[in-house]
Amino acid sequence: xxxxxxPESDEQVREVVAWAVxxxxxxxxxxxxSKRGLGRPLQTQRSLDLSGLSGITLYEPxxxxxxxxxxxxxxxxxxxxxxxxxxxxxxxxDPGPLLGAEPGGGSLGGLLACNLAGPRRVKAxxxxxxxxxxxxxxxxxxxxxxxxxxxxxxxxxxxxxxxAGSYGTLAVMTExxxxxxPAPEKTRSVLVLGLEERAGVQAxxxxxxxxxxxxxxxxxPAEIAARSAVAYIRDAGASVTLVRVEGTGLSxxxxxxxxxxxxxxxxxxxxxxxxxxxxxxxxxxxxGPLLGKGEAVVWRLSVAPTQGPEVAARxxxxxxAQAxxxxxxxxxxxxxxxxxxxxxxxxxxxAVRRALGSGGHATLIRAPEDLRARVPVFQPQDPAKAALSxxxxxGFDPRRVLNPGRMYAGV
Amino acid sequence: xxxPDPDQVIIARKAEIAAALREIVPGEGVIVEEQELKAYExxxxxxxxxxxxxxxxxxxxxxxxxxxxxxxxNEVKVVPRGAGTSLSGGALPLADGILLGLGKFNRILEIxxxxxxxxxxxxxxxxxITKAVEHAGFYYAPDPSSQIACTxxxxxxxxxxxxxxxxxxxxxxNLLGLKMVMIDGTVVEVGGxxxxxxxxxxxxxxxxxEGLLGVVTEVTVRILRKPETARALLLGFGSxxxxxxxxxxxxxxxxxxxxxxxxxxxxxxxxxxxVHAGYPLDVEALLIVELDGPEAEVDQLIERVSEIxxxxxxxxxxxxxxxxERLTFWAGRKAAFPAVGQISPDYYCMDGTIPRHQLAKxxxxxxxxxxxxxxxxxNVFHAGDGNLHxxxxxxxxxxxxxxxxxxxxxxILKLCVEVGGVxxxxxxxxxxxxxxxxxxxxxxxxxxxxRVKCAFDPKALLNPGKVFPQLHxxxxxxxxxxxxxxxxxxxxxxx
Ligand SMILES: Cc1cc2nc3c(=O)[nH]c(=O)nc-3n(C[C@H](O)[C@H](O)[C@H](O)COP(=O)(O)OP(=O)(O)OC[C@H]3O[C@@H](n4cnc5c(N)ncnc54)[C@H](O)[C@@H]3O)c2cc1C
Numbered sequence: 001x002x003x004x005x006x007p008e009s010d011e012q013v014r015e016v017v018a019w020a021v022x023x024x025x026x027x028x029x030x031x032x033x034s035k036r037g038l039g040r041p042l043q044t045q046r047s048l049d050l051s052g053l054s055g056i057t058l059y060e061p062x063x064x065x066x067x068x069x070x071x072x073x074x075x076x077x078x079x080x081x082x083x084x085x086x087x088x089x090x091x092x093x094d095p096g097p098l099l100g101a102e103p104g105g106g107s108l109g110g111l112l113a114c115n116l117a118g119p120r121r122v123k124a125x126x127x128x129x130x131x132x133x134x135x136x137x138x139x140x141x142x143x144x145x146x147x148x149x150x151x152x153x154x155x156x157x158x159x160x161x162x163x164a165g166s167y168g169t170l171a172v173m174t175e176x177x178x179x180x181x182p183a184p185e186k187t188r189s190v191l192v193l194g195l196e197e198r199a200g201v202q203a204x205x206x207x208x209x210x211x212x213x214x215x216x217x218x219x220x221p222a223e224i225a226a227r228s229a230v231a232y233i234r235d236a237g238a239s240v241t242l243v244r245v246e247g248t249g250l251s252x253x254x255x256x257x258x259x260x261x262x263x264x265x266x267x268x269x270x271x272x273x274x275x276x277x278x279x280x281x282x283x284x285x286x287x288g289p290l291l292g293k294g295e296a297v298v299w300r301l302s303v304a305p306t307q308g309p310e311v312a313a314r315x316x317x318x319x320x321a322q323a324x325x326x327x328x329x330x331x332x333x334x335x336x337x338x339x340x341x342x343x344x345x346x347x348x349x350x351a352v353r354r355a356l357g358s359g360g361h362a363t364l365i366r367a368p369e370d371l372r373a374r375v376p377v378f379q380p381q382d383p384a385k386a387a388l389s390x391x392x393x394x395g396f397d398p399r400r401v402l403n404p405g406r407m408y409a410g411v
Numbered sequence: 412x413x414x415p416d417p418d419q420v421i422i423a424r425k426a427e428i429a430a431a432l433r434e435i436v437p438g439e440g441v442i443v444e445e446q447e448l449k450a451y452e453x454x455x456x457x458x459x460x461x462x463x464x465x466x467x468x469x470x471x472x473x474x475x476x477x478x479x480x481x482x483x484x485n486e487v488k489v490v491p492r493g494a495g496t497s498l499s500g501g502a503l504p505l506a507d508g509i510l511l512g513l514g515k516f517n518r519i520l521e522i523x524x525x526x527x528x529x530x531x532x533x534x535x536x537x538x539x540i541t542k543a544v545e546h547a548g549f550y551y552a553p554d555p556s557s558q559i560a561c562t563x564x565x566x567x568x569x570x571x572x573x574x575x576x577x578x579x580x581x582x583x584x585n586l587l588g589l590k591m592v593m594i595d596g597t598v599v600e601v602g603g604x605x606x607x608x609x610x611x612x613x614x615x616x617x618x619x620x621e622g623l624l625g626v627v628t629e630v631t632v633r634i635l636r637k638p639e640t641a642r643a644l645l646l647g648f649g650s651x652x653x654x655x656x657x658x659x660x661x662x663x664x665x666x667x668x669x670x671x672x673x674x675x676x677x678x679x680x681x682x683x684x685x686v687h688a689g690y691p692l693d694v695e696a697l698l699i700v701e702l703d704g705p706e707a708e709v710d711q712l713i714e715r716v717s718e719i720x721x722x723x724x725x726x727x728x729x730x731x732x733x734x735x736e737r738l739t740f741w742a743g744r745k746a747a748f749p750a751v752g753q754i755s756p757d758y759y760c761m762d763g764t765i766p767r768h769q770l771a772k773x774x775x776x777x778x779x780x781x782x783x784x785x786x787x788x789x790n791v792f793h794a795g796d797g798n799l800h801x802x803x804x805x806x807x808x809x810x811x812x813x814x815x816x817x818x819x820x821x822x823i824l825k826l827c828v829e830v831g832g833v834x835x836x837x838x839x840x841x842x843x844x845x846x847x848x849x850x851x852x853x854x855x856x857x858x859x860x861x862r863v864k865c866a867f868d869p870k871a872l873l874n875p876g877k878v879f880p881q882l883h884x885x886x887x888x889x890x891x892x893x894x895x896x897x898x899x900x901x902x903x904x905x906x
Contacts, residue, residue: 005903008903016903021893060766061663062659062660062662062663062767063659063768063797085665115607129580129583129584140891142855144853145856146859148764148833150764150765150797150832152581152797152833153764154570154619154837154838155851156840156856157616157860157864158583158616159616159859161583161612161614162611162612165607165612166611166612182667185665205526210636211636212639250708250711251705251707254705255705302606302609304526304604304605306525307604327606330526331606359604360603361605361607361608378609378610381609381610384593385599385613388599391867392863394866394889395859395888396859398891399891408610
């Protein structure tokens with residue numbers, strides 16, 4: 001049985017970690033637990049649950065900043081922003097449904113620790129790009145801070161970047177400040193139907209390389225499109241390539257028209273308006289609806305956009321797999337079906353790494369615990385980088401008490 | 412500003428070190444003559460000068476790797492240098508260290524329009540990247556005013572910004588990959604053409620690390636398609652409060668302009684005298700608001716911003732009707748530094764960031780400080796993101812004025828921190844603000860930063876004397892302080 005400790009103040013967080021350091025008793029760090037199934041399984045007897053550190057502590061819409069305690073539900077933050085017609089521009093995905101948890105269950109700390117992003121990544125970046133400052137407790141049981149509450153800041157190392165995507169292995173954040181941005185007045189998407197994957201990604205490249213400020217670009221092969229809740233996409237009976245534009249009403253209309261003209265030589269084009277467009281991008285963002293709630297193992301591949309279809313083609317030659325593309329082709333969501341039947345018990349790991357070659361990386365996002373214990377979940381690092389990561393870890397958490405082994409063994 | 416005491420043993424070994432370096436970097440790539448070394452004695456922070464022991468100008472990653480491995484083995488300090496335009500003394504040489512110039516790394520290696528990126532060597536200038544891709548309608552977005560001269564390697568090291576960063580982000584938001592060499596000679600590749608680097612975000616950590624963690628020898632940057640159109644508004648106000656309120660109202664109205672710059676009266680007058688941009692001289696504050704993007708949107712937003720400015724009491728309101736006019740609006744702002752240079756023998760450029768709503772308070776306090784020190788100050792301000800550049804006017808030939816200017820500058824930066832801001836928005840800590848770090852960070856905060864340094868450079872040979880007020884040994888920093896047995900298990904809710 002694991003024991004869960006639920007501090008209610010920053011000082012209590014520090015006390016727990018200091019105790020853990022003294023006892024060399026490793027802790028699982030939890031925001032609200034929605035992404036617990038992500039990463040290598042932990043061998044800890046205790047978890048540090050941050051849901052007691054909750055609440056927005058500063059929100060200044062005209063300064064474009066929001067500060068909240070680490071356990072604040074993301075849903076609460078998004079609601080507060082929506083009231084002021086603002087948003088987290090990086091459009092964080094909600095991995096809950098994909099991982100078998102309830103939707104909307106994530107916390108601010110978890111969002112940052114996993115460096116979440118969504119389709120708008122191509123234009124606005126990921127959580128890391130909007131993360132301005134934090135207060136945290138290191139794996140030495142010491143409270144420290146970095147960054148600030150302003151966007152332009154180069155005072156000292158950018159430890160926000162280091163903590164973003166560190167999966168709780170370096171420090172326990174207790175409070176964080178984010179840059180927020182206005183929400184667009186209007187959203188529409190242009191669809192091109194029936195393209196094969198390479199042509200689909202070419203169309204996305206052209207759209208992203210245009211002056212029309214595309215804010216998202218995805219390609220859904222026919223069998224994936226058939227699962228969409230948007231009738232237009234589901235009933236297309238063909239692959240669907242989607243490009244999103246956002247802005248003032250007039251501008252969105254104008255740019256949709258221009259994009260349709262620009263993409264006309266690829267094939268038949270359509271337009272999706274507000275509600276349908278929003279539903280489609282939420283599905284693409286959250287993955288779960290499109291790759292099915294089944295048992296398939298799910299990988300996330302980050303590659304050069306034009307490499308997306310090449311990598312997927314190499315994989316399909318080896319595995320029974322389905323894939324779709326976000327980020328203009330640069331993000332491949334891959335479901336590996338029935339890997340046990342194929343006689344591979346690695347969830348396609350070897351094939352995935354082979355297919356990548358030397359460019360890009362892959363992360364095992366959804367898999368049973370025993371598989372995540374057996375194969376590298378994150379991209380294995382070359383010896384120099386692995387050694388560097390270990391030294392960085394040692395600087396923050398020398399006794400390995402914070403989520404040890406969540407990313408890599410020894411880190 | 413005190414630099415670490417030079418190591419006389421290393422200085423005495425100059426000839427031997429030069430000979431060893433010549434084995435690695437052949438020909439004219441190793442400079443030892445006092446006369447030639449002098450060209451490198453300072454960067455953009457010209458008040459500080461130091462002739463380096465030796466200058467080395469490698470031209471391949473392999474050479475950099477061997478030079479650094481040699482330096483690590485022989486405990487020779489290394490200061491990397493791009494174009495030397497740093498305003499914080501980041502590239503200030505050391506008497507007992509080599510200056511590693513990256514100027515020969517000046518090639519564009521690959522342009523990949525389909526993946527919207529370019530792979531370049533660190534010595535390529537910021538503008539050089541845009542020049543290489545503009546024939547296809549692309550550009551590299553971060554645009555420091557020094558862009559003709561400064562290098563992308565220096566931009567990475569300082570996380571440089573520019574007037575378009577409000578909408579398009581800083582250097583850190585526009586990078587995809589790096590190749591870097593660590594002090595032990597190991598070459599590490601981070602990221603690539605994909606959007607996220609794996610493992611810990613070393614790309615993000617390296618950006619803004621001021622040459623203290625590694626030497627960058629290759630950079631992959633994102634390139635963007637040029638906006639369809641851009642128009643600017645020139646807005647004059649009777650008070651800086653009104654200008655500040657306008658900025659807040661524009662953003663509260665959901666508009667993020669491509670650029671939003673403010674100048675105060677002294678800066679307006681200096682700029683107008685220098686370039687004759689047609690700025691109004693009877694206003695207290697001037698705003699330039701540039702809107703870029705699809706034509707339909709830009710025209711609509713120009714209208715909206717004009718309405719906001721009128722409501723806030725703008726006394727001058729001109730919208731650019733042509734690209735030529737837009738560039739004229741900008742000409743004065745872009746030349747603000749040299750313009751101030753015309754009205755004073757010397758000026759000292761500061762770089763704090765404040766929460767925007769504190770602008771009026773900070774400007775008032777700055778006026779008081781100005782009369783206290785008896786030195787004039789002109790302000791240019793990246794108004795959208797709160798990054799303030801006060802230019803303190805002084806005369807270095809008047810004894811004591813430089814010191815006075817520095818004290819004035821320190822007071823301004825401490826004021827920025829006091830109102831919730833930071834010491835430096837884009838110019839870096841360098842030597843200049845090193846001793847002010849304690850006004851923003853606790854000792855624990857700084858120790859944690861130094862431990863990052865230890866992970867990369869345990870002997871502190873890369874750019875020592877910069878960023879950190881005092882260096883602790885990595886052994887000391889690595890120690891874990893525990894009070895075993897004395898810590899009680901915290902009394903907390905458990906489940
Ligand atoms: C007139 C003027 C206007 C300016 N305007 C702006 C502005 O608008 N925005 C802004 O952000 N800055 C501005 N600056 C400051 C300066 O131009 C930037 O900081 C720039 O990024 C420095 O680039 P550089 O090539 O000159 O680097 P250098 O000055 O040579 O070096 C800067 C730092 O980078 C390190 N470094 C350089 N190359 C490498 C490398 N390859 N690997 C590792 N470390 C390296 C050096 O050690 C040093 O610490 C301005 C400067 C001047 C003089």
